[in-house]
Amino acid sequence: MRTTPLAPSDYSLSVVAVPPLPLRPDLSIDADANGMLLRHIEQGGVRIVLFGGNANMYHIDLGRMRTLLALLAEQTGPEMSVLPSIGPDLGRMLDHAPLLRDAGFGQAMALPAGFPSDPAGIERGLRLAVQATGFPLVLYVKREGYLAPGQIERLVRDGVVSFVKYAIERADPVGDRTLADILAAIGPERVASGMAETPLHAHIGQDGLATWTSGGVCIAPQAAMALLAAYRVGDAAAIERLRAPFLEFEAVRVKFGGIPVLHEAVTLSGIADMGPILPMLSNLRAAHRPEVQAVTDGLMAIERVVTAQAGLGSA
Template identity: 45%
Template sequence: MKTSAVQPADISRSVFAVPPLAMSADLSVNAAQNKALIRHIEAGGVSTLLYGGNANIYNLTIDGFCQMLDILEDSAAPESWVIPAIGPDFGKMIDQAKILRNRAFPTTLTLPTTTAIHPAGVEAGLRRAADVMGKPLLVYAKGEGYLTPAQLGSLARDGVICAIKYAIDRKDPLQDPFLTELVQQVDRSLIVSGMGERPALAHLQHFKLAGYTSGLVCLIPAVSQAFLKAAQAGDFAHAQALMQRFFPLENAREKYGFIRVLHGLVRLSGIADTGPILPLLADMSAAEEAELAPMLEDLLAKEPRN
């Protein structure tokens, strides 16, 4: 696992894979199955793994959080960058930051929330969390009322944050006043598109963001990495063609729940047995699995083979 301080080159070198967290029947973290998923992702050329929303960190106990950290440290390749998430509430964020202070992870993602917040309080909380952890944070900007672009700029200049996962949903990703202001406040090399493949090309081509995060990268990592490199090289036609492969399942994830569907898709793919999903979420129904199975088979057929 890569442990050196985060640099802009780390942010742009790979898709940010956002995997589910494989669980055992007793709801403990499954070491063998998580390692199998990590090896599959790394084999596709993806070297950044972000354990946040798709890993259902929201519902993980503190003991489970520590168990996950042990497994991730033991499972990732030496040059893979692994980012656990903390929060979303202040109390859990600080408790987890204290744990991470004595770990080798170079940063952590702060999960977003819309409950009991004020932008000034969010900024104060993030500054406290970074101080407790002793390392800069990766901030998840998901809503207008969480932090302003000016606040994010101040946090970046002060070294409180090392990167931003931008995920404010727009009907037209090209019409985005918040992101337009954000790239004036924060160097684009520190910002990644944070909503999967659908807005990623617009963010990479028109806003010149450094990279993007993906859940479906867990299924066909080589295709996701090829999409990123094509977009970074300015081959937008090729990037567009690659991106469209993900749309059917990404639409299904939006329909039935992004986290729970990805958890089930990885299991159905045979890549790793993700086991039961943690409450308060629920696994896909048999009818949902049957509906998505042909789309999954079609996507997996498009994975490059050696």
């Protein structure tokens, strides 16, 4: 695991993988499956991994958190930056802080607080969390009015927030006024698109965000990195070809649930068996597996194509 914190410029070099958390039938963490998935992601060229919503970190207890942090430190190479998530409530952020320090972590994401919370309280809570961790946090903006752009600017200036994951869903992501105000406050180099590949034509192609977070990258990491490269040079044909299977995958995630679909898809891909999902979520229904298998196969197919091209020395 890389121990130096990510700078804003580091985010522009990699898509951010957001993997599921593999569990055994007794709901203990499956260390072997976790290692296999992390190796697959890392071998595909991805250099940032974030354990957040897809890993159901909202419901993780302190014992599993301690186990997971130890595994993440052991199972990733020296170039891989790992961001666990803490919270979403203040109590858990404060409880997680000493675990992060003991495991050698110097960065993490704060999960978005739910009810009851308000912008002023969220800002104060983040400041208290950073006093406990000793390092700034990645801010996850998932709903309108969570924090005002001026608050986010102040938190960045004060060393409380290092980076922002922006994930307010829009029917059309073009011309998002809230995002525009955040970018004006802290700059696009400090913001990642947080809704996988669906809004990339706006968020990366037009707004110039640093990178994006993705579940599909866990299955097709080389293809995702090739897509990032295509956006960097403005290769429209490559963008459309590479993005298509990710969009199909995301459409099925929207249909059946983003977390259970990704959890099942990694298993169906043969990369590693993810097992059960930690409650309070449940696994994908068996009737939905054929549709998930089809879009998973699409990701695996584009990954094989990109891998073959890389083996031939193609761009």
